[in-house]
Amino acid sequence: MHVSVIGSGYVGTVVGACLADLGHEVVAVDIDPELVDRLNAGEAPIHEPGLQERVDRTVGADGRLHATTDHAELRDTDVTVVAIQTPSREDGSIDLSAVEAATRDVGEVLADKDDYHLVVVKSTVLPGMVEERLVPALEEASGKREGVDFDVAVNPEFQAQGSAVADFLNPDKLVFGTAGFDAQSDAGPSRSADPNSDAVPDPDADAEPTADRALARLHELYAPVVEAADGDVPVVETGRREAAMVKYANNVFLASKISLINELGNVCKEYGVDSYEVADAIGLDERIGSEFLRSGVGWGGSCFPKDTDALRAGAREKGYEPELLDAVVGVNDRQPLRLLELLDRHVDVEDERVAVLGLAFKPDTDDVRGSRAKPVLRGLAERGAHPVAYDPQAAANMREEFPEVEYVDSAAAALESAVGALVVTDWPEFAALDEEFESMATPVVVDGRRIIENREGIVYEGLTW
Ligand SMILES: NC(=O)C1=CN([C@@H]2O[C@H](COP(=O)(O)OP(=O)(O)OC[C@H]3O[C@@H](n4cnc5c(N)ncnc54)[C@H](O)[C@@H]3O)[C@@H](O)[C@H]2O)C=CC1
């Protein structure tokens, strides 16, 4: 199958390289010429385990993946996967401008395409936005009609940074939102399809435009993923609005789960209870599950904050006050402040060095978007402290936003002469810290991630235990 992926960022690059590696012919389209050059030179533009080897196998003279800045190349493909950014506006609402512009670019090319095309929206967008904003943009730019000349499906992505390739290749589920189910969604629930079922029609066999045509092509697109996973992937076939909401519900549910365990952890701390023992025990209840129960300084990243904000803003626009979601964000905003308050209980940090261990929003990435280190650094600045920060990968990115902070090359250097240490990211190397604490002026360690072992010689405070 010939596939175009528009947008070669975190999601698009992984999708393109994996699909090419599994046998599709893929063209990656991006407006960033430097990114395109790097990909064509065989360099994965982002760091994800397993990505570079897939780029190595697929980019090159006879390779199945190449990149371009020329949108016209998507004309020779059967499917276009849209993986364009959908960031937050100042007020938290979703900024659709980039993805709308990109769908217009797709539409202009479709104007000259004779045969059927499927546009697959992988970007995270709120329910209704595909039908109300993206389809009109495509129709206007192409002069063609959705449901006749092309179809638009919603197919959210659930990959996490650091495990994006593995997540794409072994998904918990595939969600296919198509127009055919839009009409049916009032009539009944969506169905979970057998991915190997013969019941799905051949998209090219049917001259009449039917919604099943989009579904058939989605199945064809993902057939090698399903096959590589031994057929063991649940496929949810549903309406486009439902598919869009599944993505938000998934992320907001996980963010809420962390905020709930953080709230419980804060209460545990008041009682002198070890919240990690409690979390381990409640996680044994299958209805709760053991994942995402690590309490501490809170959730960050490129998507939990923006998707939670977009859903809250969207709900308000519809006239619904999302009180619980507001509280979920409220708890998350409070955790870094509690980390600082715990430090205040032990030392006055004004004019003193304070070590900040970890700047990335989670380990194994250099990404600082939504990182809890940011409110921590701001809190230290308010207190007139001198933060000395260390992160194995993310210092350069944090420096762009916080140039006044002193960045050092090791945890040991950060701890030297510090009156306190704040642990923000659970980098595994922090677990091995030991005699490095001896060089601190006062060895107060406030751990926001349960990564440091409490030991003799340090004053140890766990944030939620
Ligand atoms: N980052 C992640 O781990 C995940 C992201 N998502 C969602 O996927 C979508 C994409 O996210 P990311 O990959 O992180 O974004 P990103 O910002 O890393 O990549 C977007 C890419 O699109 C390119 N682009 C912008 N306009 C273009 C146009 N008109 N034509 C061609 N290329 C264009 C940009 O140059 C950029 O390389 C978002 O909606 C996000 O919420 C979903 C799951 C995981």
Ligand SMILES: O=C(O)[C@H]1O[C@H](OP(=O)(O)OP(=O)(O)OC[C@H]2O[C@@H](n3ccc(=O)[nH]c3=O)[C@H](O)[C@@H]2O)[C@H](O)[C@@H](O)[C@@H]1O
């Ligand atoms: O939409 C997205 O972009 C992605 O968002 C998250 O992935 P990601 O942000 O890469 O990272 P996570 O591993 O989910 O961690 C998010 C944040 O939660 C924090 N976290 C996670 C788990 C936990 O138990 N406690 C906790 O505080 C992490 O430290 C991190 O700051 C989701 O896990 C992905 O399924 C989703 O596709």
